[in-house]
Amino acid sequence: MLRPLGFTGNRLDRADQVRVDPDAFSAAVAHPRALCLRLDGIDFAAGEGGGLVWEPLDSADGHALMLLGIDEDGTPRFVREAPSGTRIDARSRTVMRLIPLLSGEELALYGGARSLVDWHARHRFCAVCGAPSTLFRGGWGRRCDACGAEHFPRVDPVVIMLAEHDGRVLVGRQPGFPPGFFSALAGFLEPGESIEEAVARELWEEAGIRVRDVTYVASQPWPFPSSLMIGCRATAEDAALTLDTTEIEAAMWVDRAEVRAALAGDMGAPFMVPPPLAIARHLLELWAE
Template structure:
């Protein structure tokens, strides 16, 4: 990738050994240097310098402190579990305008915390028997008190890809995109298929094209609410398009000159690129070099 991908490169050691060590975790929680990430629901609260706001652990807050990791000094960093009565809208994009305030490392740390808080908000009850679950492993799991089933945070794999045909790549837009913005096509990986099969299926379902030679490029965690974007390329066998209009509003083939113009912000470019945080933009940058 030409530049680091957004939401990657968190600066904390995840300290997995603390998750199952009650004595070490208790010591970390009682350490006066311990810090807690300030959130407004699921969005971060900007600090004085525009980054994340870290606060001392409030002993009056009865919500569990979930471990994000430790720094090089051994100081623990935490985030509180969501309040049971609090409604979490994990797909809200209201925080998007604030994300550029964060450094790359803080952005990665916030993305992980956001996904963790959201997962707990959506998994208060056991999927096996319906009994309320309790947090364990310092926030990296929930356990059922009745059937003892254990549940752990998950991510949803999503393939996002550029199909290429004779020096052009395929990009599309959904109805909810900002005006003129086109992006790489994407879709969730389904049970029982490989990444290569998911790329081929999604491109055929959404755009009606058959592809071969699927290759992995890079991946990116995407905390809206908790996906892993898996960037790929593929070679289209034919450029004729048949769009699934429930998924795509439009799709076009563009060449490198057109992609470079869009990346440069040229007003005469045939489309606008996704924001710098999105892996789709990085895929286009890499392809156009």
């Protein structure tokens, strides 16, 4: 482990026992030092000296509270449901330019809060029957007022992987990447497959390569809007590529010297790497070592 992965390291006690107990939840809301995270839409509101902004709970604000957790001082930390009509672009990464203002721990806390607020904003109605739903479990679920169905926040597993062949690894670029950037290939895991099967399928679909010996490396939450990035490595049977050009604009095999040059930001490197927050960068760093 070179450094903690981006969006990991939230040290709040998530306090599930408080979420599920209405009396305990009410006591947390009534706590004299209880704090609420200030958001700007779905992004965080940056404080003057950097960092997240925490405000005392405003009892006049009627938007539902979600319990993020209890900190080491016993202070309950909340975030509020976004006002109806708030513009929520779940995939927007405009917040990325503000992220250097946060510590790793703050970033992890914000990332989880972002996924949760976003999920509520896009799940105000029951998918079973279409009626409005309301928060329950301290903000960690919604219950349908009409049919009683319960719904819980999504976490979408994504496999992201380096295929290796003959001392080189495969990197690719999606059509929307900034010029020159390449990353590890990735895709959503589907119902009915294991992590290992998803890795093999994605590499076959996107790059036309067959792999064996899939191994897990590391994982990271990625709150755009609610992915769990599962980083893996695999051994390719062959180096010949057949790209799915709707998904992958270009791909290439790169050796350790090339990866090291890219990680060092050398002008002569054959590609540019993802930012330090991304697990793809982490996979490349571990492989280059």
